[in-house]
Amino acid sequence: MRFSRMFGKTLRSKPAEAEMPSHELLLRAGMIARLAAGIYNYMPLAWRVVRKIENIMREEMDAIGGQEINMPVVHPADLWKESGRYFDIGPEMVRFRDRTGRDMVLAMTHEETVTDLARRFAGSYRDLPFMVYQIQTKFRDEPRPRGGLVRVREFVMKDAYSFHRDASDLDRYYEEVCAAYRNICRRCGVPVVQVLSDVGMMGGSQAHEFMYVTPLGEDTLVLCPECGYAANREVATVARDGLEGLQLRAENADHPGGREAISGATGVREGKLEKVATPGKNTIDLVCGYLGVSPKRSIKTMVYAVHARTEGHAGAAKEKAGSKKRELVLVVLRGDLEVNERKLANLLRVGEVEPATPEEMKEAGLVPGYMSPVGLKGFKVVADLSLREDEEYVAGANEEGYHLTGVRPGRDFPVDYRGDVIVAREGDPCPRCGKPLKWERGIEVGNTFKLGVKYSSSMGATFRDEDGRDKPMVMGCYGMGVGRLLACIVEANRDSSGIMWPITVAPYQIHLVTLGASPRVRETAEAVYARWIREGKEVLYDDRDESAGVKLKDADLLGMPIRVLISDRTLADEQVEVKLRRDEAPKRVGLGELDKVVSELVASEFERFSVGASRPAAEY
RNA sequence: CGGGGAGUGGCGCAGUUUGGUAGCGCGCAUGGUUUGGGACCAUGAGGCCCCGGGUUCAAGUCCCGGCUCCCCGACCA
Structure with a gap:
């Protein structure tokens, strides 16, 4: 071309x-x-x-x-x-x-x-x-x-x-x-x-x-540099042992607070559900700070709205899917964790979930900031695996300004679905090897x-x-x-000057450039170009009457893997210049060896992107 | 669909605050000088200033409505 x-x-x-x-x-x-x-x-x-x-x-x-x-x-x-x-x-x-x-x-x-x-x-x-x-x-x-x-x-x-x-x-x-x-x-x-x-x-x-x-x-990927575990954040899991066992125990050791703090702050014995006044403490951080408890010892309650799924075979009923009333679902998880909506939707076997609107919550009689499933009826409850039935937590009392302590999942509220609905965080333990995830x-x-x-x-x-x-x-x-x-x-294949096409997909394999307007340069380049075209080589020939800077900048920008340059300077030694786009330094090559050198470069460039023996043989 | 920003020759932008002859760089055309990293001189062409309505003697500029594009979210190969 x-x-x-x-x-x-x-x-x-x-x-x-x-x-x-x-x-x-x-x-x-x-x-x-x-x-x-x-x-x-x-x-x-x-x-x-x-x-x-x-x-x-x-x-x-x-x-x-x-x-x-x-x-x-x-x-x-x-x-x-x-x-x-x-x-x-x-x-x-x-x-x-x-x-x-x-x-x-x-x-x-x-x-x-x-x-x-x-x-x-x-x-x-x-x-x-x-x-x-x-x-x-x-x-x-x-x-x-x-x-x-x-x-x-x-x-x-x-x-x-x-x-x-x-x-x-x-x-x-x-x-x-x-x-x-x-x-x-x-x-x-x-x-x-x-x-x-x-x-x-x-x-x-x-x-x-x-x-x-x-x-x-x-997309956000969750990767384990140690064992190679790799997942999209939408589905990434974490090692539950690391999350709820070891870490929690360590945390309790560090904080003599822990469950003692709950009793200490409230004067109640362990194992009993107690209501405590928490005026204005409507976030996990505020409540836990106030009570002197780790957020890991609290229950976060989220409300999601779901449409009933239009499952399986088609039916005329689906035409009015948009008009269906949304069902509210309570999701409970440990206070320091976040809900992964994708996992939640998959657990509930619905296409998608959406956070409930403030209006929907009000209509359902829920008190934002002080919610929990304790004592509520008529909601499906999803509990994340991070909540243990043998631990006690701080949770909302469903009353403005009050929380409950000593809450036990299962005992104090029913759980309809139990599963993994949390977002993996950077640094959480790998589900396969336990090392920190990236x-x-x-x-x-x-x-x-x-x-x-x-x-x-x-x-x-x-x-x-x-x-x-x-x-x-x-x-x-x-x-x-x-x-x-x-x-x-x-x-993946570029530098500050432009593209560096892998030869396997490059628009042309060779970029032939002339510098200067001398007839000798032009004639030589034309001859080389004509020969290569005849041989079926893929070559882009910059035959324009442009200054050197323009042509070289364009060659870098367009990024053909092999650049062949002909100028008065090179021809003075009966040579041309050959340069790989990905290399800094050009090489001088005698006119007589040009074709051989280029062919070898083409072959070696292809070699860089070969899959060798890893390709499976045809099976059928 | 929420929040923010922008639409001016082919490209990148200024001009909008304070209404008064539409500008700059690149590119393009012609001629000349150049030719190893986006050269130089001269001459020239090219604009419904996103669209529609309004205010005004006068609108790229002010007001109202719309369209398109970009960014951050929500959503996805």
Whole structure:
């Protein structure tokens, strides 16, 4: 490609809209152009990168037996009503009617369509397992697009779906997909960490996310540097022993206060529920400070509102889901901990929970600042595992200005649900090895879900098993955002001057630059360019009549891995200059050895991003 | 959807406080001088100052309404 003919232009200054380095560099390089919030054009250089990323994805999916297909972006809403998601998903799904008035949607993902295909074409256990994938546009009307290509509304995703006879076959295959995902990221030059994640709107039993770790990431990851435990904060757990046993005992040892303080402050014996006046002490800190008790010895009571879940099969009743009254749930946990709303929703088996509004609490007769489940009727109570039935706590008395001491969960109030509903904190003990956990931020480039039979059972995708019985297929689904991966490639491969493309995805492998306007330089470069094009080399040839500074700055910004420079100065010695983008120092190379040197560099650059023997052999 | 900010040649910005001929840098065009890190000289083109209404002799500037975009949250590949 001749630079002088290339559509697009580099920018000298940082565009005002740029939010993060990859965004700025892609804009300045003239590779992307925003059309609307979260909707981007891809210019020629970026599109070449996209095609290379897609091909790496294809190779890795094919290597684990995937078969590429293509499913539509516009779906009849009926399919989404069948799975029930038409009613569960909010305004992020674009809905419209076609000219005949039929309800249609834009695809946010393709579980419904692929499950429809599976039920039509796979009827026997002999047809299983199989995996199909596509690289296709999705549209999600995100509330807040951001970060250039990191969070957009229209995006291309590689999505794969596998179908199995049983869970153990899915488990086996799932590992292969995870390995393939690691290969894709490695080949694209993006380091990722695989973390446990929430199943989200996909449903299912287990899920992982593949995260590029960066302070600019949108997700918080909980990592154990010691044993490798890694989870999204939404689902991260902590070692309960460390939390409630050892630490609490240590705390009590340090603070002769502890339970004695409770009796001391109130004059009551241990083991009895007593009401104490705590005027104006309407926060955990105030109450505990006042009573001289550690917050770990107090019960925090939170009120959440939930909608009844629109579960399973579709039904006309769901149409009015929005009008349903919200049920209030009391959540109790140790006073020093915070509620993890994601875990709470999962425990209650609802899509989401929301903190109750002050009006709702008032209407229900609850007293903010002095709440507890003690003596209240008509509320479901969720107790976090951090509360022990053999300990006593300070809790609200449900009366302005009063608290209770000596409260025992279970004895003094009933517990309907018991589970892990707390947020893991930095420094909490790792659930696997007990060492302190660390927090990082990350961008999710891919995810994998064990869907199980959520879609196959609701949509009737069954197969006849060897035993003659019809069973729902066991499914997995696996997504990876192409544009988001591109953004992460830039994030992970750049310096202050510009992008440093890994050769595996670089728009062009070689950037040929001339300096000066002398005929000899021009003729030499033209000859080299013509020869390389003939040989099929990927070369961007900067043939512009620009000053040296402009051309070199552009070469750094655009970031092709190998730069070949021809000038009067180099030709004086019958040489050209060869430089890797990632290296500081250029090398002089005789004209006669140029092709050999470049070919070797191309090969060695590819070697840096190879996955070697770690790629699994095709299984099918 | 809450809270904050911004819309002025292609890009980055000033001008708005105090209403009075729309500016600067980069880019673009033409000619010339240059050519190892975003050169220089000269000449030139390019604007419904986001949209609609209002106040005024006069609105980029003041008032009302709307739209779009950005940031921080809530939400997600």
